[in-house]
Amino acid sequence: MFSVENIFELARYRANRRGKPKKKQQVVATVYAPKAGVGKTTLASNYGTLFALKGLHTLIVDLDPRAKLTQSFGYDPELTPDEAASAGISHSRSVEYHFGNLVPNYANERVTLQEVIKKPYGEYGPHLIPADLNLDRLDTILMYDALKERNADFVIGNLLKDGLAKKDSLFAVSDYDIILFDAPPTKNRITSSALLASDYLISPVSMENYSTKALSYLSSVLTEMQNRFERTPELITVCNFFDPNRVRVMGQLMTSAQTLGDSWLDASIRRSEDFAKGPTGESDLPLVLFKPNSQAVTELRESVDALLLRMGLDGPT
Structure with missing residues (x-):
């Protein structure tokens, strides 16, 4: 009865009837982890989608030249407009511009935000600034x-x-409630600049691929930033991929919660095969749309509720 676009439109309508969030200014957050394979991009795509389902005007920015986040929304960063036309694929599924095309003095051809963004689920769904390999030039x-x-x-x-x-x-972004950057795991110049621009750093901690060194490195990154610039984003750590049936993992969970203290988000996401399964069909979908009734999505929703509460976007006035 309803298309995906209708669902997001209804979500915005319901949110407008409830009233604006308590926090009047926009929130800028970066999803970053110094270790690959911890579910960073999976969380970014699902968080961004759930923000929009909460009725928040959401902009997601892919800052990783590998463009995994861009692909998760059904776009092909390797496909040129000409190749799309010859293959009978919609021009909109290709990636012509990226974040670098929006940065003054760094782009050969600076374009408008509206020329860059993709709207995979219509006007009321999350908006996406895609990435491709050319984004690496900005870091250089x-x-x-x-x-x-x-x-x-x-x-x-x-x-x-x-x-x-x-x-x-x-770069007309004043209407967005939240801007969410997905940064690459390497601490390059783009990542550093995104972290300095952010109010919050959302960092997944995998209980499956637990790394004390990764947590120590993350701490050193924030300490160095504070020492150099007297500014750091507020750290929010998210427990991801944990198995409650494994004693060692539960021990790591308890240790992490104690070590990370106030930064620890009190809503964990268990290990699930759903994260490993790609959706079927012509285009990809985040898990919250592909399998909305799964246990993993229930925990993602609880995680988003806790996250929005921490960021001051938890409800109407």
Whole structure:
């Protein structure tokens, strides 16, 4: 009876009837983990989708040149518009622009936000700034600027500041309730700039691939940022991929909760085969849309509720 687009439209309608969230200013968050294979991109795609299902105007930004997040929404970063046309595929499924095309002085051809964003589930679903391999060029330029002692670390922060203040007509983001960056696991210049621009750092901690070194490295990243810039995003750690039937894993869970203290999100996500299964059909879907009644999605929803509460976007006035 309803299309996916209708579901998001209904979610926005219901949210508008309830009233605006308590927090009036926009929230900027980055999903980052220094270790691959911890479910970072899976969480980013599902969190962004659930934010929109909560009625929040959501912008998701893929900052990883591998473009796994972009693919999770059904776009092909390797497909050119000409190849799409010759294969009979909709031009909209290809990726022509990425975040780098929005950054002043770094893009050969700076375009508007509306030319870059993808809307996989219509106007009221999450909006996506996709990525492809060419995004790596932005990191190279930022590194060169850093060597020349230019202020490369604040590129994303300055772009957001002007966009949110409506000073940059090409980067009109003032209407979004939340902007969510998905950063690559390597701490490159793009990642550093995104972290400095963020209010919150959402970092998944996998109980399946638990790494004390990864947690120690994450701590050192934030400490270094505080020492250099006197600013760090608020850390929110999310327990992911844990099996309550394994004694060792439960021990790691308890230790992590005690070690990470206030940053620990009190809503964990258990290990599930659903995360490993790709959806069938012509295009991919986040798990919350592909299998909405699964236990994994129930826990994702609880995680999002706790996350929004922590970020001050938990309900109407």
